[in-house]
Amino acid sequence: MIKKVKDFLLVNRTTRQTVAKNTFWLTVSNLGGRLIKAGIIIYSARILGAAEWGLFSYVVSFAVLITIFTDLGIGPILTREASRTDDPVKKSQIISTAFFLKLALLAVGILVVIFVAPHFTTIKEARPLFPIVALIIVFDTLQNFGFSMTRALEKMELEATFYLLTNMAIVVFGFLTLHFYPTVKFFAYAYAAGIGIGAFATLFYLRKYLGNLFSYFQKKLIKPILGAAWPFAISGLLGVLMINTDILLIGYFLAAEKVGIYSAADRPIQLLYLLPAILATSVFPTFSRLANRDSEKMKRVLEKILSLASLISIPIALGGIVLGGDIIRIVFGSAYTQAVPSFRILVATLSINFTASILTNAIFAYNRQKDLIKFTALGGITNVILDLILIPRFGIVGSAWATLLAQVIGNFYIWNKMRQINSFSVLPKIKKVVLAAIIMALAVFGMHRLGVNLFINLGLGVGIYFLLLYAMKESLLKEFKLILRGGASDEPENSGSVVL
Numbered sequence: 001m002i003k004k005v006k007d008f009l010l011v012n013r014t015t016r017q018t019v020a021k022n023t024f025w026l027t028v029s030n031l032g033g034r035l036i037k038a039g040i041i042i043y044s045a046r047i048l049g050a051a052e053w054g055l056f057s058y059v060v061s062f063a064v065l066i067t068i069f070t071d072l073g074i075g076p077i078l079t080r081e082a083s084r085t086d087d088p089v090k091k092s093q094i095i096s097t098a099f100f101l102k103l104a105l106l107a108v109g110i111l112v113v114i115f116v117a118p119h120f121t122t123i124k125e126a127r128p129l130f131p132i133v134a135l136i137i138v139f140d141t142l143q144n145f146g147f148s149m150t151r152a153l154e155k156m157e158l159e160a161t162f163y164l165l166t167n168m169a170i171v172v173f174g175f176l177t178l179h180f181y182p183t184v185k186f187f188a189y190a191y192a193a194g195i196g197i198g199a200f201a202t203l204f205y206l207r208k209y210l211g212n213l214f215s216y217f218q219k220k221l222i223k224p225i226l227g228a229a230w231p232f233a234i235s236g237l238l239g240v241l242m243i244n245t246d247i248l249l250i251g252y253f254l255a256a257e258k259v260g261i262y263s264a265a266d267r268p269i270q271l272l273y274l275l276p277a278i279l280a281t282s283v284f285p286t287f288s289r290l291a292n293r294d295s296e297k298m299k300r301v302l303e304k305i306l307s308l309a310s311l312i313s314i315p316i317a318l319g320g321i322v323l324g325g326d327i328i329r330i331v332f333g334s335a336y337t338q339a340v341p342s343f344r345i346l347v348a349t350l351s352i353n354f355t356a357s358i359l360t361n362a363i364f365a366y367n368r369q370k371d372l373i374k375f376t377a378l379g380g381i382t383n384v385i386l387d388l389i390l391i392p393r394f395g396i397v398g399s400a401w402a403t404l405l406a407q408v409i410g411n412f413y414i415w416n417k418m419r420q421i422n423s424f425s426v427l428p429k430i431k432k433v434v435l436a437a438i439i440m441a442l443a444v445f446g447m448h449r450l451g452v453n454l455f456i457n458l459g460l461g462v463g464i465y466f467l468l469l470y471a472m473k474e475s476l477l478k479e480f481k482l483i484l485r486g487g488a489s490d491e492p493e494n495s496g497s498v499v500l
Helices: 003-011 015-071 074-084 088-119 125-151 155-179 186-205 219-243 245-253 256-290 294-331 335-348 348-366 369-394 396-421 427-449 454-471 474-483
Strands: none
Touching: 003 186, 003 256, 003 335, 015 088, 015 125, 015 155, 015 186, 015 245, 015 256, 015 294, 015 335, 015 454, 074 088, 074 125, 074 219, 074 256, 074 348, 088 125, 088 186, 125 155, 125 186, 125 256, 125 396, 155 186, 245 256, 245 369, 245 396, 256 294, 256 335, 256 348, 256 396, 294 454, 294 474, 335 396, 335 454, 348 369, 369 396, 427 454, 454 474
């Protein structure tokens, strides 16, 4: 039994099992790590108050924006190209060249943060925090480089270990600073220290792959890497416009307190966005192998993944709309009640984001980065324009509507584009899922009106949903079972190596 579990979690054997293994470890790391960190985020929101916590959310959002620049799409290119080659020399050359490119971009990013950014922010209290933001960006960039390597090796168990370590360090340092020095500045230092520990631990473990960085650097690879990466970099930057610039624009038009209130609505949604990101990242190496090689199998895998994503996202979105008020009040307290309307709007984006994350990875596997630029440009620019129109008039609720509408428009485009590449079909396969989710939402609403405790309501809602799917003989439940058993109906992987 122990050997069977070990083989499932540490060995790449079949396509389905490898995707399931990678999904498991990314879920443990990202969702588990974020849940651990959620404790300190909620605690800091309560201790610091809406204004100071809004200030922290503002500078972290700025750090995310700069981190996209310091990556410039090199991370996904490293993962894609290194996973495609079995030549250890070529793999080392790709890793080395990508590393030095990221160092150069990181240096530029740090200069922008320290010397340029303070002159553009309208929140003067944020200016002393930008040197700390620079530290966060350095550590985050280095750790993300390490994670790109583990994904190329399809060893997400390594990423899980170090990501959990990072978030545990953030929690420990965060609680200590909030207890002894409850200010946003010391909390930001604690946040940076936690990421720093995780970054150094990650690179130390991967030192065998980094030992010959200078020997394997290839100047001739710079142009091909940047040529492949720049469309994805623009896509990533515009994607940030679609998801993360709400905080920055709210900070520009409104007070820091409103940033804190909107962050209370947005934080749980960002946590849930990890689910499609995990699934998409796990299946990306499989997409890369099948794209342009086996269209029929690519179609089957894509349809299954999208259907499974819908099975998860639709009930979460409907349940969040019904129970949004209780969720915000229990998690953040009555001081953040103003966040409820925005939360109910933002939670509706989950059913969109789940499928969009998977489709963008599928298109990237086909080396169609330019299509991703159009998708993210459409969504990102639309989001910014709507923010500029709606925030001054409707405040944070207007920003939430801007995000939802932008994602609807972008998702419509990406679905049509992927159908042109590989004619897949999903909607006929999720009719039972939609019906079960609607019935569940009605039941949850009824229990809410009767005053049923939130946690009991959530538990009963989940039970009702899956019982309905079982009663309707939904085939996706069988797929879950096959994944958990590590079904061997797919072709073996080239590598059967155990984790280092």
